[in-house]
Amino acid sequence: MRATTVAVDDPGPLERFLPEAGLSSAFIRRGEGFITLGEVARFETDRAEAADVWWDEISAQIDHDSEMPGEFGTGPIAVGSFTFDPDRSEERSVLTVPELILGRRGGVSWLTRLGTNHTDCSLPPRGEPVRAPSGLEVLGGSMGEDVWTDIVAEVVSLIRRDEVHKVVLARDLRVRADQPFDLRFLLGRLIDSYPTTWAYLVDGLVGATPELLLRRQGGLVTSRVLAGTVSHDADADPLARAAELARSSKDIGEHEFAVESVAQALAPFCQAMNVPEAPSVLKLPNVMHLATDITGVAKPENSALALAAALHPSAAVCGTPTHLALDIIAELESLDRSRYAGPVGWVDTEGDGEWAIALRGGQVRPQCPDEIQLFAGAGIVADSSPDAELAETGAKFVPMLQALGLA
Template identity: 40%
Template sequence: MNTASLPRFRVVSRPLSRVPDLVRLADSENPLLWVRKQRGFVGLGVAYRLDTHGGERFADASRTWATLQENAIVDDPIAGPATGLIALGTFSFASNSQTPSTLIVPRIVVGKKDGEAWITYVGDDSADPHPAAASLASADVFDVAQLDDFLALAGVKGTVPETSTWQPLQWQTPEGETEAYRAGVAEAGRRLDAAAIEKVVLARRLQAPLAEGADLRVPLGRLAHRYLDCWTFAVDGMIGASPETLIRSIHAKVSARVLAGTRRRDENEARDEELSRELVASEKEQLEHRFAIESLVETLSPHVTDLQHDAEPSLLQLPNVWHLATRVTAQLADGADAFELAEAVHPTAAVAGTPTPLAMDTIDELEPFDRGRYAGAVGWVGAGGNGDWAIALRSAQVDHSHSPATITAFAGGGLVVGADPEHELSETVAKFRPLMEACS
């Protein structure tokens, strides 16, 4: 792609006097958000947007981002991983998806980490800086009490009253898709029995109309509050709370969290404990998890040294499910940026299958819809190759292109030998639960 005509930015970052509520600060209709526990950031306004398709989508984003950074004049005394010029992105699961992969540079970023906060303004480079850039650059510490005035000065919609508009969603399965899911699991089982594939992940979806003026900060706030061990995200209408790190690279330290193998939670404490023990003891679930680890190690190894992972998976306890989880760490060896690392490891066996090319063909054949960005990469990139990508799980896509707007939620599960259609359907019900409750 041609990067010669890309904009030149003047970027200013400063500490904030106190930490604001990031979810409340987000745009209610088109939020840009990345938060987990006491860290993350919100984007306001759009300084630049890239939409790309196909097998070059990660490379297109990487080349564009490199040029944007090279062209930018950055005034950032904080020099944190997510200060200065950053972008949020959401990438399609498959290269043949009709849904664009999108990279967005926010006009303003407000972030927090370890009890401290910052603000960044991204303006067009000119001899006469925008008044917003000048006012921010003149401050050693920006007073958060002036934030609304600053947003207005920058031409960005300010914070809104605490009252929000939200009506519980009425979810429905698209006609025929429950039966198609059961049939797909059964057919995948036959192929697994014939040893044509070792694992494949099949998904299904639910859809609901959105009321006019629906405030997406309501479900996002619920997700962020309840799923503290997940990244709550919103990028170009793709919203959710993912427990799984695809790849994180900060100052050449690389890490990932692999999840594969699931049991639903139960309100009965004794039964819940029994389900967790079943998961650990399950040969099927352990096999599924091993495939996911092997997939990541194989694809990541060419880019790193000192690659290590837990000898045995641990139990990750979320409000809706138990997961088998393994943390992987490594040291970057070849200077690959966050886009290149994400492209190398996507799609993992945890969301596609093994062997990956055959699993992807099987998904394309057996799923009666385009996944879009579900199970793709979602996250952010900063300077120096830094970035943090999650797998877009426990997620839904908002579509404002027609009236009423709609939201489509996705959930899936890994199939290995012995997969049972009813059990797998039940697993997807548990995985839909975070969004169902957040949107109630």
């Protein structure tokens, strides 16, 4: 396979080049990242580890001519989205090799093209004007709010009996439109409203996540852990709310479980690591999170995708101990999370890349293009209040409801 990468003038907002129909994807934060068009290869699987092996074989066959050697993220990449729990999902994970990548990072813009037309390095035409959804109807979720809070109370009882330490429970909402959704509209709204998050569009999955599972850039690996949340209160002082979160024993305990799980999973793949002793407070337009950025020196043989496979699922989206939390989620949640809370991102031919956790998003499936399923979750620990956890999930639905024009 042949590939060519060239520097291009700043193309402006990358999302404007996405077509309404066809194979495309996006991964954008603060205006930086990429969009892709077309596919030259596709791999559907149940396991991220299998996808890593597949990409290693594919990337070894790519003859790449680049004007920008060594620039992070330029050149051929694979873009993917993986299920939360492959053993209990009816859907499969997917990793694709795009035909065209248009990207921007650090003031540098580039275009990469693969396949038979690899020497055509002209910019693609801009996509059609985006369509706002119309005739929206909220269909509700897989379970009612009262049922969900009862499940939270049941999990709290399990935790207080020391049968498990933490469980992350999710719930969903389905929204129907009177015509197929134009996911570019939702992506654009999320990019505008939540610029500090990673906005993603991959194979029908769209959202804006604040949580970076990991970045591998050269020898450095970084993972951002978010756990412990308060919603913004219009009547409260934001600084007071941040201080309240930073002092909350419930949220600090929940956060420590998540940090420990990521640090333990990452340690075998790193030669050295730094884990901050105390979290910071990450402020977003709708919520605040306790956040810890873990850094390490990665062993060279492990790609970003291999590291993502090792880290997922962390206590931030599953619980601890992991196997017990997964069993409880499967038994009580009554919900196929599909690719919600799974890794979403990209990896290049050198093994560098970025994988976020697919949060604050929704999924449109090919068989129901006029319906989107939204997801939100909350970490349950011994001090959790069912009503407070319900309110937390409500706050986490807000980004997608805003993008739809429903909030």
